[in-house]
Amino acid sequence: MTALKDKLFQKIQEHRPRTTKLLKEHGDVKVQEITVQQAIGGARGIKSLVTDISYLDPYEGIRFRGMTIPEVMEALPKPDGKDYPYVEGFWYLLLTGDVPTKEEALEVVEEFKKRRDVPQYVIDVLRTMPKDSHPMVMFSTAILVMQKESKFAKFYEKGFNKMDAWDSMYEDATDILSKLPSIAAYIYRLKYKDDKHIPADNSLDMGGNFAHMMGIEPPYDDVARMYFILHSDHESGNASAHTTHLVASTLSDAYYSLSGGMDALAGPLHGLANQEVLRWLQGVMDKLDGKEPTPEMMKQFVWDTLNSGQVIPGYGHAVLRKTDPRYQSQRDFCLKHLPNDKIFKYVDMLYQVVPDILREHGKAKNPWPNVDAQSGVIQWFYGLKEYDFYTVLFGVGRAIGVLANITWDRALGYAIERPKSLTTAMLEEVVEKAKAKA
Numbered sequence: 105m106t107a108l109k110d111k112l113f114q115k116i117q118e119h120r121p122r123t124t125k126l127l128k129e130h131g132d133v134k135v136q137e138i139t140v141q142q143a144i145g146g147a148r149g150i151k152s153l154v155t156d157i158s159y160l161d162p163y164e165g166i167r168f169r170g171m172t173i174p175e176v177m178e179a180l181p182k183p184d185g186k187d188y189p190y191v192e193g194f195w196y197l198l199l200t201g202d203v204p205t206k207e208e209a210l211e212v213v214e215e216f217k218k219r220r221d222v223p224q225y226v227i228d229v230l231r232t233m234p235k236d237s238h239p240m241v242m243f244s245t246a247i248l249v250m251q252k253e254s255k256f257a258k259f260y261e262k263g264f265n266k267m268d269a270w271d272s273m274y275e276d277a278t279d280i281l282s283k284l285p286s287i288a289a290y291i292y293r294l295k296y297k298d299d300k301h302i303p304a305d306n307s308l309d310m311g312g313n314f315a316h317m318m319g320i321e322p323p324y325d326d327v328a329r330m331y332f333i334l335h336s337d338h339e340s341g342n343a344s345a346h347t348t349h350l351v352a353s354t355l356s357d358a359y360y361s362l363s364g365g366m367d368a369l370a371g372p373l374h375g376l377a378n379q380e381v382l383r384w385l386q387g388v389m390d391k392l393d394g395k396e397p398t399p400e401m402m403k404q405f406v407w408d409t410l411n412s413g414q415v416i417p418g419y420g421h422a423v424l425r426k427t428d429p430r431y432q433s434q435r436d437f438c439l440k441h442l443p444n445d446k447i448f449k450y451v452d453m454l455y456q457v458v459p460d461i462l463r464e465h466g467k468a469k470n471p472w473p474n475v476d477a478q479s480g481v482i483q484w485f486y487g488l489k490e491y492d493f494y495t496v497l498f499g500v501g502r503a504i505g506v507l508a509n510i511t512w513d514r515a516l517g518y519a520i521e522r523p524k525s526l527t528t529a530m531l532e533e534v535v536e537k538a539k540a541k542a
């Protein structure tokens with residue numbers, strides 16, 4: 105067993121009695137009431153998921169294992185001379201709740217290297233897909249087609265035991281996560297770089313090797329580390345995390361579960377928004393024909409988009425009610441590394457005009473930018489201009505969070521999900537009864 109797996113097992117054993125006690129002794133304590141609006145409106149705010157890996161406060165933003173983004177970036181060990189931490193050390197943190205030492209992080213780096221190779225049949229499948237397939241279809245397919253490797257599925261076939269199920273789930277999660285950067289880079293170079301590929305460099309960590317296989321020079325390695333960490337987890341209710349959890353709850357393995365989660369991430373209201381931000385901005389730039397926009401021009405573009413019935417991509421959030429700290433973190437990066445970049449200036453001008461417009465428009469509950477408003481500009485600056493690919497980058501990052509979550513789902517024996525549905529007539533009856541009582 106690796107030190108990480110040992111530590112994880114110890115944490116699981118310490119945690120299990122808390123979940124068991126809550127269920128057995130306090131299972132009928134009410135958490136909240138549910139309104140008609142929540143039932144029709146996408147289960148918004150219904151507190152029916154449990155995770156200890158991250159928590160999203162509407163005003164403060166995300167905390168990973170109780171730590172804010174700046175705290176995580178500060179505390180985790182970093183490769184020598186780099187500004188951002190090992191992604192592998194972050195995986196350790198999400199799984200165990202403990203900040204690893206550099207030595208512990210490096211052990212995970214080595215473990216990932218051992219599992220990095222992508223089976224040839226995955227490459228063969230990717231190569232037979234239509235050249236105009238969206239990169240997210242290729243990414244999700246590559247994950248799904250590897251399902252035959254699942255150690256959890258084999259464990260289940262042999263005779264499932266609830267107490268040990270976390271072990272093979274952890275193994276699958278580690279196998280998948282180690283391979284995702286290579287799969288993503290392969291898709292990128294297959295589609296956009298004349299099918300010319302760069303072999304992995306075994307001296308490098310996950311972020312460094314990803315940048316290397318993409319063919320992008322430093323500091324893109326640090327961009328990759330930052331990007332994967334920032335996009336990893338946003339508690340359990342967001343569409344990609346929830347989908348992964350839902351699929352896993354049927355005792356499907358991590359391959360099926362993550363592939364499903366990635367399909368949810370591919371929607372324009374979720375992860376695809378980062379590609380949409382760049383596409384939308386390109387439209388603005390085309391109309392301006394290279395001229396610098398004034399704030400008045402920008403306002404007009406925003407209003408034109410809203411008046412045509414579209415949303416402003418990269419703005420609003422189902423939970424957050426302030427500027428997303430993931431946006432802020434990437435903005436800080438831009439101010440340091442690309443303060444004079446033209447697209448960054450556009451993005452910054454949007455920050456100045458959009459919140460007021462969304463308030464005046466009067467619909468969005470949160471007029472502030474989310475993570476997607478800022479991420480594309482960094483990728484573009486470092487030469488990754490094929491914005492169709494951006495959600496794949498998000499996907500590699502999101503995999504870290506959701507795979508940690510489903511490992512813990514198995515450890516704590518979370519049940520198959522099965523919320524109850526009502527008919528519209530039943531809801532109308534509930535309303536009539538409530539009115540009669542009032």
Ligand code: AMX
Pocket residue numbers: 148342372373374375376377410414415416417418419420421422423467468469470474475476
């Ligand atoms: N532009 C225009 N209208 C917006 C808006 C925006 N950015 N954000 C919300 N609204 C509208 C909604 O469409 C909704 O209109 P409706 O009543 O006509 O249906 C109304 O405001 C109320 O929505 P809400 O309660 O504020 O948000 P929500 O929880 O329903 O949706 C989200 C959240 C993110 C889907 C929404 O804000 C949105 O569509 N934003 C743009 C797309 C985007 O950036 N998505 C990425 C989010 C982060 C992520 O998951 N990666």
